Amino acid sequence: MxxxxxxxxxxxxxxxxxxxxxxxxxxxxxxxxxxxxxxxTKPDKVSFGTNWVAEAEHGGFFQAVADGTYARYGLDVTIVPGGPNNNNRMLLISGKIDFFMAANTLMSFDAVANNVPLVAVAAIFQKDPQVFLTHPESRVSKLEDLKPLTLFVSKEGITGYFQWMKSEYGFSEKNVRPYTFNPQPFIATPQSAMQGYVTSEPFAVEKAAGFKPGVLLLADYGFNGYSTLIETRQDVIEKKPGLVQRFVDASIIGWYNYLYGDNSPGNALIKKLNPDMTDELLAYSVSKMKENGIVDSGDTLKNGIGAMTDERMTSFFAKMVRAGLVKADTDYRKSYTLRFVNKAVGLELRPKQ
Incomplete structure (x- = not known):
């Protein structure tokens, strides 16, 4: 008018x-x-597949969903839990989900070797949580002390980290017995050691057997691959780099909040998806992640959670070549990118010393 x-x-x-x-x-x-x-603008829908059922070792991702961190970064994130019958990595490869939580760096090397266009964009665990548990009476104090013991190792362990133990420390498979993710054979055999994660199996053994097992973290002896990596496809990086950056940044914030803030929202979501999870185990797992620097140590102290470096990747690749797990001509640098990490995101959330 x-x-x-x-x-x-x-x-x-x-x-x-x-x-x-x-x-x-x-x-x-x-x-x-x-x-x-x-x-x-509507938030971008994003799907993220984990490699196991919901647990504290995935806590930062669940925290970012539950406390609204992903939403503040313009993301509507659906976490797709893994499990014994779920292959979420195949869903990533086929384009059914956007991101996947890879267990270790060997998986990233293997993708390159098989021309699978997956790329690690962040490493949430700076230390692989793989350990060996021992009986107190065996008086094991270092990795080499395991050699005369019966070793309960899984099929995946034999074809993975145990080959590194053979090449770097001279172990053999003569004393190895199958580990079926049941601690009872270990508990019943005093002169034995059992594989596990520092965040869970020691807790389970202490509850079941009534003794506190000795724990040897392989990362403390030179097994320096990253663990719990965020993977995506190369086409996602090329077409949606901003989305990848937002997902990585928000996940990092989620992990700071889970480790150092009020993690009850994340734990509530974990328990909802995995009713077998207990508050006691969740608290134990978080304490062990912090105590052992699984998530926040080394390069993360300056560069922030999720940090990766070319030096670490090169070092681990050389060890895996010596162990016969990777071919020397594998172009391992294609397995990861530093484009989205080492930006000191979230450093202000770490408690001051």
Missing amino acids: KAALLLRALMAGAPAALLAVLLTVLLTAAPATAQDKPEQ
Whole structure:
């Protein structure tokens, strides 16, 4: 209406003063049209597959969903839990999900070797949580002390980290027995050691057997691969780098909040998805992650959670070549990118020493 008045005034040759008044009213009082209003952008839907059922070792991701961190980064994230019958990595490869939580760096090397276009964009665990548990009476104090013991090792362990133990420390498979993720054979055999994760199996053994097992963390003896990496496809990186950056950044914030803040929202979501999880085990796992620097240590102290370096990747690759797990001509640098990490995101959330 006001625009029409101004147009009629112009056509009628109205005085300049009147035209100025009408123009001022038009500019200051006219209601905004639909085109004037900023568009309401919807959050980007993102799916993230884990490699096991919900547990504290995935806590930062669940925290970022539960406390709204992903939402603040413009993301609507659905976490797809893994498990014994779920292959979420295949869902990533086939384009059914956007990101995947890879267990270790060997998986990333293997993708390159098999021309699978997956790339690690962040390493949440700076230390692989793989350990060996021992009986107190065996008086094991270092990795080499395991050699005369019966070793309960899984099929995956034999074809993975145990080959490194053979090449770096001279272990053999003569004393190895199958580990079926049941601690009872270990508990019943005093002169034995059992594989596990520092965040869970020691707790389970102490509950079941009534003794506190000795724990040897392989990362403390040179097994320096990253663990719990965020993987995505190369095409996602090329087409949606901003989305990848937001997912990585928000996940990092989620992990800081889970380790150092109020992690009850994340734990509540974990227990909802995995009713077998207990508050006691969740608290134990978080304490062991912090105590052993699983998530926040080394390069993360300066570069932030999720940090990766070329030096670490090169070192681990050389060890895996010596162990016969990777071919020397594998272009391992294609397995990861530093583009989205080492930006000191979230450092202010770490408690001051």
